[in-house]
Amino acid sequence: MADIICEPNPGLLESMRSVGYDLNTAVADVIDNSIAAGANNIDIRYCDYGEKPYIAIVDDGNGMDRETAIHAMQLAGTNSEETRSANDLGRFGLGLKTASLSQCRSLMVTSLQHxxxxxxxxxLDHVAQTNSWTLEELSRSYTYVALPAKVQSLMPTSHGTCVLWRKLDRLSSVFGRNVQDLDRAMHDLSDYLGLVFHRFLHPYPDDTDISRIHIRVNGEEVPHRDPFLTDNPAVQKLPPQMIEGTRAIIYGYTLPYASHMRAHDKELLGIADEQGKTLNDTQGFYIYRANRLITWGSWFRMLPRKQATKLSRVRIDIPNSMDDEWTLDIKKSKATPPKVVRDSMKRFANTLAKPSRRVQKFRGRKTSNDPQARIWDVIQDRGDTFRYKINRDNPYVVTFTESLTPAQLEGFNNVLDAIAIALPYADIESRIAMDERANGLDKVDEMVREKAQSYWAMSKAIGLTAAQFVDRFKDKEPFALSPNVETILKKVTNE
Known part of the structure; x- marks a missing residue:
């Protein structure tokens, strides 16, 4: 039996460009190398007006000597089966090359050590011309000629690495060829990096193994992101659980309803108006490999994506030793949990979904066993259909209708029926899905003060005392939606 050495054609480099990276995942893959190299500062610089197109990623990590740099430029220079340190974010030894060449035709790596x-x-043009695996080695003087002036100013003096992309053919075909198009693409990149590396940028208290880093895009820090609002006291948290038989840890969070979030909270979640995302878009599992976010916003078909669960978030931390079990892809942007983990994830998600549904159902509403308390009654019809009607037994309605003649009462009841039938369900559903905030509850105290005086006058006319008036209305909607209702009503009766 004879062995035949089958070396790949140099054209393989062209084929590798279609692995499936986009700009965001490609840059993130390069940053993984910077973090693994112990970098504290990572600067992404891209071309400005009058410059030839480029993107550079510069770090102050450990850097590489000549032999290590050559090894780093080899395809699959690292065996995915090898044991790696716990903070190593690489896997296949392909990321630097496949990620970079997916976006450009010229990849230059400059590294300093001591x-x-x-x-x-x-x-790639040089490889095609020579029809060989020709890796070019550049002298120090030629390196500075090849580096853009603004990148030269970022270069470390002792140790660190610069990854420079030129000939950005894929980028221009997707985003356009002018600087404004690139600005928009890099703005999205900044937001993406802020989320994917948020635990390195702003470590959680239990992230004791993380050294904080800084990532800047053209000198601007990437935005602060926290998909779980861990510093918000209104967030409900489940205690962490170790998934049996693995080293994976699972955490559960239920966010407060959107109307109870501050503008800062929405920025942390990445759902501010200018970002075009909603709580519904960002619910689900958040999978972290060695503290780096891999995939998010999916329930892995264990739960449907619904409004009722849009406040639920599940964080799962997995070590890089579980890569094969999770079938992590080359881009490190997709992972599929093994069955033993899926079973635990499903049980945990179902448990977590309950508080989310409760928050959705009872968001700040005072409950009462009194059937008169509600302004709106929910009528459950056959099947899964429902409708609302105004509660005629509500004391606000009763107080008004008692003063009406029979003819007036009939007309008023017709108006209430028309209002209930015309309730804009579709518009309400659409606005809630987009996390728009209803303005009425913000002004409920003002409404109570304005309306209580006239209701007190009507109540006195039918013989109610001040105490009876307060007792009658303090637990009834809409006044009951005010946390200060009893104080306001007592003040009205004393005037």
Whole structure:
């Protein structure tokens, strides 16, 4: 039996460009290397007006000597089966090359260690011309000629690495060729990086193994993100659980309703108006590998994505030793949980969904066993249909109708029926789905003060005392929606 050495055609580099990276996942993959190299500062610089297109990622990590840099530029230079340190965010030894070449035709890597510089470049046009695996080595002087002036100013002096992308053909075909198009793409990138690396940028108290880093895009810090609002006291948290038979840990969070969130909370969640996302879009599992966010916003078909669960978030921390079990892809943007983990995830998600539904159903409403308390009654018809009608036994309605003649009462009842039938269900559903906040509850105290005086006058006319008036209305909607209702009503009766 004879062995035949089958070396790949150099055209493989062109084929590898279609692995499936986009700009965001490609840059994130390069940043993984920077973090693994112990970088504290990572600067992303891209071209400005009058410059030839480029994107550079510069870090102050440990850097590489010449042999290590050559190894880093080899395809699959690292075996995915090898044991790696717990903070190593790589896997296949392909990320730097496949991520970079998915966006550009020229990849140059310059690394400094102990002040010694090594520079290597893959240029796909040069490879095609020579029809060989020609990795170019650049001298120190030529490196500075090849580096854009603004990137040179970011270069470390002792240790660190610069990854420079030129010939951005894929980028221009997706986003456009002018600087404004690139600005928009890089703005989205900044937001993406703020979320994916948020635990490195702003570590949680239990992230004791993380050294805080800084990521800047053209000098601007990427935004602060926290999909669980861990510093908000209104967030409901389930105690962490270790998934049996694994080293994976699962955490549960139920966010407060959107109307109870501050503007800062919405910024942390990435659901501010200008970002175009909602709580419904961002519910689900958040999978972290070695503290880096891999995938999010999905229930992995264990739960349907519904309004009732839009406040639920599940964080799962997995070590990089479980990569094969989770079938992590090359881009480190998708992971599929193994069965033993899926079973635990499903049980946990169902448990967590209950508080989310309760928050949705009883968001700040005072409950009462008194059937007169509600302004609106929910009528459950056959099947899964429902409708609302105004509660005629509510004391606000009764107080008014007692003063009407029979003819007036009939006309008033017809108006109430028409209002109930015309309730804009579709518009309400759409606005709630977009996390718009109803303005009425913000002004309920003002409404109570304005309306209580006239209701007190009508109540006195039918013989109610001040105490009876307060008792009658303090637990009834809409006045009961005010936390200060009893104080306001007592003040009205004393005037």
């Amino acid at each position: 002040g010694n510089m090594s520079t290597f470049r893959w240029d």
